[in-house]
Amino acid sequence: MKNEITCPRIVEIKNTKIEAKNIKTIFFNFPSKNIIPGQFLMIWIPGLDEIPMSVSYISDREIGFTFRKVGEATRALYDLKKRDKIGVRGPYGNGFTIKGEKILVVGGGTGIATLAPLIEKILSTKKRRVTVIFGVKTKDELFFTRRFRNIDLKISTDDGSIGFKGVASELAEKIINNEDFDQVITCGPEKMMKKIVDICNSRKIPVQASLERYIKCGIGLCGQCCIGEGLRVCKDGPVFEGDTLAKIPEFGYFKRDASGRKIKI
Amino acid sequence: MKNEITCPRIVEIKNTKIEAKNIKTIFFNFPSKNIIPGQFLMIWIPGLDEIPMSVSYISDREIGFTFRKVGEATRALYDLKKRDKIGVRGPYGNGFTIKGEKILVVGGGTGIATLAPLIEKILSTKKRRVTVIFGVKTKDELFFTRRFRNIDLKISTDDGSIGFKGVASELAEKIINNEDFDQVITCGPEKMMKKIVDICNSRKIPVQASLERYIKCGIGLCGQCCIGEGLRVCKDGPVFEGDTLAKIPEFGYFKRDASGRKIKI
Amino acid sequence: MKNDEIDTSTRLSTLVLKNPFMLASGIMDEDAGSMIRIAKNGAAAIITKSIGTKQREGYANPTIVEVDCGIINSMGLPNPGIEAYGEEIKLVKKKTSIPIIGSIFGRDEKEFCLLAKKMETYGADAVELNLSCPHAKGYGLEIGSNPEKVGNIVASVKSSISIPLLVKLSPNVTDIVEIAKTAEKNGADIITAVNSVKAMKIDIETGLPVLSNKIGGYSGRAIKPIGVRCVYEISKEVDIPVVGVGGILTAEDAIEYFMAGASAVQIGSAVYYRGVEVFKKLNNELKEWMKRHGYRKLLDIIGLAQKNRRG
Amino acid sequence: MKNDEIDTSTRLSTLVLKNPFMLASGIMDEDAGSMIRIAKNGAAAIITKSIGTKQREGYANPTIVEVDCGIINSMGLPNPGIEAYGEEIKLVKKKTSIPIIGSIFGRDEKEFCLLAKKMETYGADAVELNLSCPHAKGYGLEIGSNPEKVGNIVASVKSSISIPLLVKLSPNVTDIVEIAKTAEKNGADIITAVNSVKAMKIDIETGLPVLSNKIGGYSGRAIKPIGVRCVYEISKEVDIPVVGVGGILTAEDAIEYFMAGASAVQIGSAVYYRGVEVFKKLNNELKEWMKRHGYRKLLDIIGLAQKNRRG
């Protein structure tokens, strides 16, 4: 358990990389070893905010996270440069568990960032095969398409500017109808994940989804991120199995804001 | 350093033994291993007082301390029986360092208790030889005379009721005049130790003496027990070398009471 | 003696607790689901997150930081507001059978009374006044350090509800006993001590306080000796039951509180240190300890250090 | 940058310190010999044991107990009395060249003035008022939590001596800033924060408080976040220098205090945790840290978290 760093560790940014329009990766060295794909960090932008970010690059030398500029904190992060400093604590959460040999990975939007190190881990074992769907609104938002070798990569865009026209869950359903998978793993907009989990559950395909909730403590204490019967997204998740999600009525329907009040998804 | 137990550990008294008139030993199990002869414990008599006591018996099974009934705390200790409980912390202090092969040990009064495990340690190495002087006021106060095999034991009493008539330091001087020793080790009344240390220093015989001062913290923090240039009897001592003692003007002359005020010895 | 012959039940005024381990306010108790999970994990009672009259987001992150011997938090009393909280209480009450105690914070008597009445209407088994949050302007400690305000608020809340009233105090005052006695005199049924201790963590690499609110409340192992001292001092002077909180990680920690005079204890940070299973673990450890030491009933331990006190 | 190009000297009013690490009151400073040893070990200044008008033995043992994250002591202000202490001060002054600060405790203005004047006569370079000892009836905190008494005592002592006046405050009050401001207004030259935190350890095997006085003062690692918070709060509101104390074991700990606003720090329990060599160690660690971070002067660090504060 004490692989975690729980007081923000100040790290120097080693490098940054624009992955697509408004999507950037920040790289740095981090002392914690053995980060599991799907785990996340709390990123402190000193003086501003602290927000959760999945680890999108895992290597012995350095790690990175990839994010979309959506609000004040991510905007500030976006403007940071090499040698700037941020505070990092973690890794937190459970991460994905790979099951079987033939795996379908479905990422939507920045969910792709969360899934990237998982795909690399799947590929690290020779006999596994992986089909990957990356779903975005439009072509410009695509990233990580050239990061992996030997994957069967399919793309969906809402506007059809490239690949399948429609949402990733529709494409996923088509593929699931045609092929047998040992496991489906997804991260992206909750509505999309909800569809995929429902499809898999009804077909009894093991499925895992990585959820987002408003995170404060990140260590399973404050209760801010709880879903269902007290499942803490930051500690018991963010990755949940399909059968667990089937018992969480709010999955796909509502989340809680920073005050704990329910809001529609 | 963390062989020490610094919060009183409650132990059950396994056994007690009357060693002489008003002198008793209390035995118990204590988790701390590797106690060095000359180290001491802080003995908490719950609800009453906490006082320093040298370890007088050291074995893997149990340890013990031997004390004279002199005041309120030792009187309460004296009345304790098998299965009663006391609190113990320690071991504290440095303990004796044995040097050479031919050693003279001079104990006065309850100082004999402090020296007993040292004598056993000296005897545990075959080639060492030890001469021991036990000095007491009168015959009834003698103890530990049958505890050791293979020692050259000499006794002095102030009233001549047994052995040499006079104080132990006089007997020691006689013996030192006749025999060469590699080291002299002493524990007892400070006036007596002062004489022995002076004798040895003037003859350049390595000498160690174990001092007593009023002890409060026992861990070298409060400064209550300091002598000379800030030497803490509880931490830097209680055992000091002859050359160190030579530089401590108050050695043999005054100590400090619980208020820190100087009082004559 | 077997474990099940050992009775760790306890009472707080009219509340009967199957064991002495309650969930402290602010820990996994903002929504019904979490509280149900904690109840299933063996907690004897739950204190809800402190709820105010209006929805509050709390402070910006970072709101929490772990330090050497504990945790410093400055959540800033986030809560969905008393109106929205009704459905949470009702749901917990439906799904659990342990006492649910509604924690509330307000600016003045009027707010506190309104909140307390709502809690009672929702079905809460008792109300706990948070007069001790160390980091929210105009609330908590700012009120709870003033005996006169404490007296007025306790008296008015007491007269507006018929369920037991707990008053949670802060150690960040010159004289916690005075405040406890004022609360008792004005009708408090139970005293809870202590809330977290005002503290701060500065990140020396950036030269910035880590918490966005700079100052927060210190909880966890480090504060146990402070909490035990407060419970000891208070128990000596009041006749109503005292609930101990602060740095309880093991049954031994809890026993220190019981001996100091606590009739029950609340568990906060240990949910992080030992997981949500901490309640079951503590009760088992407590029974084991009692068995080893020949105690049959928790009641035999409570206040032991008071009885053993001389002078 | 070499270590010796790094300037860790600091000033407190007219006192010039070669480094920012002073010995805290009550730690190896009851007799001249100990203080000389501490001086030789690199301390920049020494605060003596708190001295009163009359000889006092202090409380019966146990007077100290180590707990998980610190030490709780209740020595009970043992001291040989101001008359007997003269020879100790004179001897230290003769054998050392660092500032020696006489700590004093009394019941009222008269006692404090008498003690302060004696200290000045003996040759002390400054006087520190112990208005914060958490465990001695009629002294320390009992006076130091009352702004009016603090004001009167500070004003009268100030007018009876011409050496700098330090006032040592307790964290065991509702509002430490108010007390600090009162001390400043009445002539204090320097604020020292904090004394130990009221706490207690109960031995659960016997059901007894370990300390003979039951309640004691908590020092060591656990209290650092409390001390840092106090220094931060005080520095924000007063213009005189603040000296930080509480839980400083490493240079990093000290740097937190400097950034919070402390111009120097005092070292107490760390003498146990790291030995009497702690002063040298801390100054070396501090220089190493400053070198690594590109700071040349300690002054560049002091108050950084205040400057970086927004709003």
Ligand SMILES: Cc1cc2nc3c(=O)[nH]c(=O)nc-3n(C[C@H](O)[C@H](O)[C@H](O)COP(=O)(O)OP(=O)(O)OC[C@H]3O[C@@H](n4cnc5c(N)ncnc54)[C@H](O)[C@@H]3O)c2cc1C
């Ligand atoms: C476990 C986890 C992993 C995540 N991984 C990534 C990732 O790899 N890449 C990425 O781009 N985004 C990721 N996110 C989402 C990311 O945290 C938010 O986009 C970010 O917090 C927005 O901050 P902001 O100030 O820029 O936007 P704001 O304007 O503050 O808000 C935009 C949205 O972000 C949400 N948000 C703000 N603060 C938090 C918070 N503390 N916790 C959760 N949500 C918050 C808001 O509720 C709102 O819906 C992850 C979220 C979680 C919970």
Ligand SMILES: Cc1cc2nc3c(=O)[nH]c(=O)nc-3n(C[C@H](O)[C@H](O)[C@H](O)COP(=O)(O)OP(=O)(O)OC[C@H]3O[C@@H](n4cnc5c(N)ncnc54)[C@H](O)[C@@H]3O)c2cc1C
């Ligand atoms: C390192 C060390 C080892 C000791 N080992 C032994 C031993 O093995 N056997 C033995 O019989 N005695 C030993 N003593 C002495 C023993 O601690 C005292 O005899 C005992 O404290 C007396 O307590 P009392 O309440 O019975 O007597 P009191 O009536 O309180 O006092 C009698 C004498 O004991 C001294 N004393 C009381 N409290 C303390 C204290 N906290 N620290 C030091 N002296 C104190 C008094 O100053 C006085 O001179 C040792 C002392 C020290 C410092």
Ligand SMILES: Cc1cc2nc3c(=O)[nH]c(=O)nc-3n(C[C@H](O)[C@H](O)[C@H](O)COP(=O)(O)O)c2cc1C
């Ligand atoms: C994250 C967090 C949130 C808290 N929120 C509240 C709260 O809303 N109301 C309250 O009365 N106490 C709150 N507290 C204080 C706890 O209830 C408890 O008094 C304190 O944490 C000390 O106990 P512990 O050491 O077991 O954590 C909170 C504590 C923490 C750590």
Ligand SMILES: Cc1cc2nc3c(=O)[nH]c(=O)nc-3n(C[C@H](O)[C@H](O)[C@H](O)COP(=O)(O)O)c2cc1C
């Ligand atoms: C054994 C001991 C004795 C103390 N005696 C005094 C004292 O006489 N006067 C005083 O002002 N502070 C006294 N203190 C408090 C310290 O000076 C200091 O404020 C406190 O220990 C916190 O610092 P630390 O955590 O570095 O120990 C004492 C502390 C200890 C541990």
Ligand code: FES
């Ligand atoms: S964010 Fe606090 S429990 Fe998950």
Ligand code: FES
């Ligand atoms: S007794 Fe405290 S330093 Fe020795």
